[in-house]
Amino acid sequence: MSHLDAERLALIALGEDADPDESAHLQECSLCATEFTELSRAVLVGRSTLTVGDLEAPPARVWERIAAEVGMAAASAPDVDTDSATIDVAPAADIVDGPAASDSDETPEPKRGTRRWTKVVFALAASVAAVLVVVGVTSILRPAPTELAAAALDAFPGHPGAAGTAVVVEDPDGERQITVELDADAAGTDAYREVWLITADASAIVSLGVLEGSEGTFAIPDDVDIDEYVLVDISEEPLDGDPTHSGDSIVRGELESV
Ligand SMILES: [Zn+2]
Structure with a gap:
């Protein structure tokens, strides 16, 4: 047949x-x-x-190749709006x-x-x-991101039962990101969670951003050395307009290279 x-x-x-x-x-x-x-x-x-x-108009030679392949005259190409370089x-x-x-x-x-x-x-x-x-x-x-370090985050006494994890990865282009997961009771209606990196002696601290929900990924600033900023901290922050750490940590843990 x-x-x-x-x-x-x-x-x-x-x-x-x-x-x-x-x-x-x-x-x-x-x-x-x-x-x-x-x-x-x-x-x-x-x-x-x-x-x-709107789709971007392909270069004319692309259309010419398609036209040649299907045996169409080049003159029957669709109207292309050259001003906006789009085709309906x-x-x-x-x-x-x-x-x-x-x-x-x-x-x-x-x-x-x-x-x-x-x-x-x-x-x-x-x-x-x-x-x-x-x-x-x-x-x-494309190379996958490389895992640089990870931490288990343990609860502070004020937040019994809370726990979390943190993983630091580096993209092929050198960008570092940290992904944190938090398992804890929901934040109060007048509070939010913030993620921090802190040096081992607590002499320096940097905020990475607000954690919405139970998981978040944050870029690590280029000038932050995670061999120095080894502590990952997630805090409960009141809506008081004060950008500094509230002192009310939910979980914290030390990054270990992997
Ligand atoms: Zn057949």
Whole structure:
């Protein structure tokens, strides 16, 4: 038996009804079924990006390549608003259904237009899929953040039962971040939680920010040496306008290199 035409597969993936023979073939042929599944995914991805608003116009040579690949004259490129460098994108279904609905039993000329658009949509959907593959591979190859240090945070007497953790990581570009988790009763309505780094002898202290909820990630300023600022502290701060540490620590712990 012969396999389904690639263009028919694309049309069906875009939502056109398969005829009984095509349906039967898709049921029986794993090759075509696999290709159909992949096309459907690409179409889904393509459509899911249509709600983001204006898209940036690709360089003219990209359009020329697509046009060449699907056998379109370069003159039939869509109107590009060069001032704002954006293209108005219509949903894929409209592009395919619009012309098709109006010319189903008319002259062959617009029919070719439909087929062209179908190829363009197919090429665009395939491009989106290719970009996603590249992005996925890139994110796999990108080095993961390195864990530098971690701390177990223990409760102060005023907050029995509280506990927490802190983990310091360094991005490949050298940015350090600390993620803290706090397991404690909710803050009072007139108080908030603040995360601090403190030197071992408590001679210096730096605020990293307000902890909302039970977990937060904060950037560590470049000039803070975590070999000196080894204590991670989460405090309860009254809404009194005083930016200094209230003295009411909930949990605290010492960072240890990992
Ligand atoms: Zn087949």
